[in-house]
Amino acid sequence: xxxxxxxxxxDGGVGAVAAAGGLHLYQxxxxxxYGPVVRFELPGAGTAVSVADPVLLEATAHVDKRPARLFExxxxxxxxxxxxxxxxxxxxxxxxLLLSVFAGRPSHERHFAHFTTLATELADRWAERAxxxxxxxxxxxxxLSLRMICAYALGGAAADIVDPDRVTAAFEDVLTTYLxxxxxxxxxxxxxxxAYLRATVDRVIAAHRSxxxxxxxxxxxxxxxxxxxxxxIRDTVMVTLLAAHHxxxxxxxxxxxxxxxxxxAADRVAAELDHVVGDRAAPGFAELRRLTYLELxxxxxxxxxxxxxxxxxxxTGPLRLGAYEVPAGTxxxxxxxxxxxxxxxxxxxxxxxxxxxxxxxxxxxxRLAYVPFGLGPRSCEGAGLAMVEAQLVLAVLLxxxxxRPAPGHVVKPVERFVLWAADDIRMVxxxxxxxxxxP
Numbered sequence: 001x002x003x004x005x006x007x008x009x010x011d012g013g014v015g016a017v018a019a020a021g022g023l024h025l026y027q028x029x030x031x032x033x034y035g036p037v038v039r040f041e042l043p044g045a046g047t048a049v050s051v052a053d054p055v056l057l058e059a060t061a062h063v064d065k066r067p068a069r070l071f072e073x074x075x076x077x078x079x080x081x082x083x084x085x086x087x088x089x090x091x092x093x094x095x096x097l098l099l100s101v102f103a104g105r106p107s108h109e110r111h112f113a114h115f116t117t118l119a120t121e122l123a124d125r126w127a128e129r130a131x132x133x134x135x136x137x138x139x140x141x142x143x144l145s146l147r148m149i150c151a152y153a154l155g156g157a158a159a160d161i162v163d164p165d166r167v168t169a170a171f172e173d174v175l176t177t178y179l180x181x182x183x184x185x186x187x188x189x190x191x192x193x194x195a196y197l198r199a200t201v202d203r204v205i206a207a208h209r210s211x212x213x214x215x216x217x218x219x220x221x222x223x224x225x226x227x228x229x230x231x232x233i234r235d236t237v238m239v240t241l242l243a244a245h246h247x248x249x250x251x252x253x254x255x256x257x258x259x260x261x262x263x264x265a266a267d268r269v270a271a272e273l274d275h276v277v278g279d280r281a282a283p284g285f286a287e288l289r290r291l292t293y294l295e296l297x298x299x300x301x302x303x304x305x306x307x308x309x310x311x312x313x314x315x316t317g318p319l320r321l322g323a324y325e326v327p328a329g330t331x332x333x334x335x336x337x338x339x340x341x342x343x344x345x346x347x348x349x350x351x352x353x354x355x356x357x358x359x360x361x362x363x364x365x366x367r368l369a370y371v372p373f374g375l376g377p378r379s380c381e382g383a384g385l386a387m388v389e390a391q392l393v394l395a396v397l398l399x400x401x402x403x404r405p406a407p408g409h410v411v412k413p414v415e416r417f418v419l420w421a422a423d424d425i426r427m428v429x430x431x432x433x434x435x436x437x438x439p
Contacts, residue, residue, distance in 0.1 A: 001323045003049060005030070005039035013041030022415045024309040027052070027335035036342075037321050040333075045070055048312070048331040049321070052338040054345060054368035056321050060332050061368070061376040063313040064088040067331045070312050076178045076194065077238040080231040084239070091377070098236070098381040101222045108388045111152050112285045115389060118147050119396040120281060126401065126429050134406035134426040137256055141393070142249030146171060148389055149244035153219045153237045154204050170196050171241055175417075201234045244382050246418040247307045248389040254305035255298055255394060257411060257425045258352050260403040265354060269294050270432060273399045282396045288388065291395060296354035298390055302372040304352065309337045309419045311374050336371055337419070345369040404428040 009015055020026035023043075027050060030038045036053035045067055051057055071084040086094060101107050122144050126135055146168050154167075170193035177190030201220075208224045219240065223233040259266040276290045277283045283291065311334040319326040326332065341349040345365050346356070355361060373380035380386070397403075405411075406426040414422045 001325075003037055003039040003324050003326075004034040006034075006041075008041060012046075013043045016041070017043060024335075024337050024413070024415055024419065027310065027333075027338040028341060031335065031338045031342075037324055042070075042312075042331060042333060045312070045331045048333045049324075049326055050333040050335050050338075051321060052335050052342055053322075054339060054342070054366040054371075057334070057339070057368040057371075057375065058366075059319060059321055060313060060315075060334075063315060063319075063332065064091060064377040065314045065316055066378060067312055067314040070331070073178070074239065074242070077174070077242060078235040079198075080229065080235050083235055088377070094236075095377065095381060097222060097226050097228075098219075101219050102382045103384050107218075108385060109285050111148075112388070112392070114151055115148050115392055116282045116396070118144060118151070119393045122393075123281075123396055123400050126397075127431065130429060130431060134409065135429045136424040136426055137253040138249060138421055138424045141252050142246055143168060143172075144393065145248035145252075145389065146241070146245040148248065149241055152244075152385070153240045154201070167197065167200060170194075171245065175242070175245070197238065198234055201237050202230065205230055205233055240382070243380065244386065247380075247382070247386045248393065250305075250307045250418050250420065251298065251302055251386070251390045252393050252397075253421070253425050254419075255301035255390075256397070256403045256427060257405075257421075258301050258304065259297065259398070260405050260427055262352055265297060265352070266398070266402065269297060269394075269398050270402075273395060277395065277399060281399060283392070285388075288391050288395075291391060293354065294391060294394060294398075295387075296357045298387070298394065299357045299370070299372075300352060300354040303340045303346070303356070303370060304350075305413065305419050306336045306340060306372045307418045308372075308374070308380075309415065310335050311378070313376075313378065334371070334374070336374075339369065339371060342369070398432075400432060402430045402432045404430065 006016065017023050017026045020029055026040075030040055030050060031052040036051065036056060038050045038052075039047060040050060042048035051060065065088060066085045068082075068085045071082060074084050075082050083094070122140060126140075129135070150167050150171075173190050173193040174197065177187060178194075204220055205224065208218075208220055220233060220237065223236060228236070259269065272291060272293045273283075276287055313332045313334070315326055315328050315330045315332060317328050319328075319330070319332070340346065343349050346369070368375055371379075373383035373386070404427060406428055409426045410423070411425050412422040413419050
């Protein structure tokens with residue numbers, strides 16, 4: 001049976017995506033019109049097959065290959081080969097090594113105090129500017145998440161080597177130029193920034209080697225201990241900075257946006273924080289597990305606004321998706337936003353309902369109905385770390401502040417490597433008073 005979808009337009013699909021307002025919105029339109037499996041023109045990849053049904057997704061979960069053309073934009077960050085398109089044989093051991101660091105409680109706990117300090121410093125800055133106009137959440141929070149992941153990826157040996165402000169500025173320069181729409185503008189500056197970042201990582205690697213110490217909770221230490229070549233270690237750190245830089249800041253921004261529009265949920269989060277954290281400014285690492293409603297809110301936020309709105313794989317053999325046969329070499333597109341908005345598994349999908357993620361409600365859904373960090377062997381290795389960071393930052397900010405939408409400001413989701421907001425998310429930040437509050 002032929003997979004349904006729109007006819008070819010002759011422009012590789014660029015016009016249809018632009019007319020819809022972006023690839024994330026185009027997927028919603030496609031699946032609303034043609035059903036759970038759609039054939040369409042994907043710019044840069046020819047014809048692709050998009051799958052928005054979590055049950056059918058199970059048939060693709062084993063696929064361990066990414067379409068190289070779609071990930072060429074990351075090539076400038078890598079010198080030893082694009083880490084996002086490693087073949088399965090090489091990718092498996094590299095992934096297991098990353099998971100040994102990113103997925104472990106010792107790693108999270110070791111860095112937790114420093115993460116808390118960074119989050120508190122941002123809260124202090126916002127407290128000082130209270131009453132002086134709205135805050136641009138995504139700008140400040142992605143800068144915070146970049147500082148966090150720099151500290152995490154570069155490790156303790158970097159304390160006397162790395163200038164965190166300069167690293168942050170250099171990485172933003174690289175992101176804006178190499179991954180933005182105007183790649184030729186500022187190319188010389190970005191090349192210098194990229195060279196600086198690589199030299200910085202090299203100095204940290206050298207410090208690890210000369211110190212002779214290894215630590216499985218330290219990314220560079222684990223890579224050095226595993227015998228990885230310096231170029232591969234450097235590339236791994238660069239890609240880690242890219243991936244983690246946006247995830248946490250974007251997720252926290254959208255969560256605060258939603259809580260600003262739903263004051264009853266914000267009250268409940270605040271009450272939970274007061275009960276668990278008491279008079280302290282931030283929770284301890286073990287207390288994150290007790291912030292159960294905050295976790296529900298964060299998950300619902302990432303359902304409505306997944307930081308990465310889509311992903312892609314390439315079939316290495318024939319694949320059956322329900323009634324459809326997909327040949328080898330086909331780009332399979334994962335429309336995470338469309339999956340999260342599938343009304344068959346998410347009644348009234350546009351409504352903000354954190355209770356969807358209680359154990360009772362979650363038990364009735366397929367496991368791939370919620371995929372904010374991807375699926376299968378190419379899913380995000382740093383998912384656990386991202387959740388710890390996001391819950392901590394939210395706890396620190398919501399313990400101290402109430403967030404209200406800035407009057408007249410329109411929040412419009414757009415694509416910028418992640419699900420960004422076109423003109424940031426601008427909110428009024430006010431000190432919180434104890435007890436139930438309403439704007």
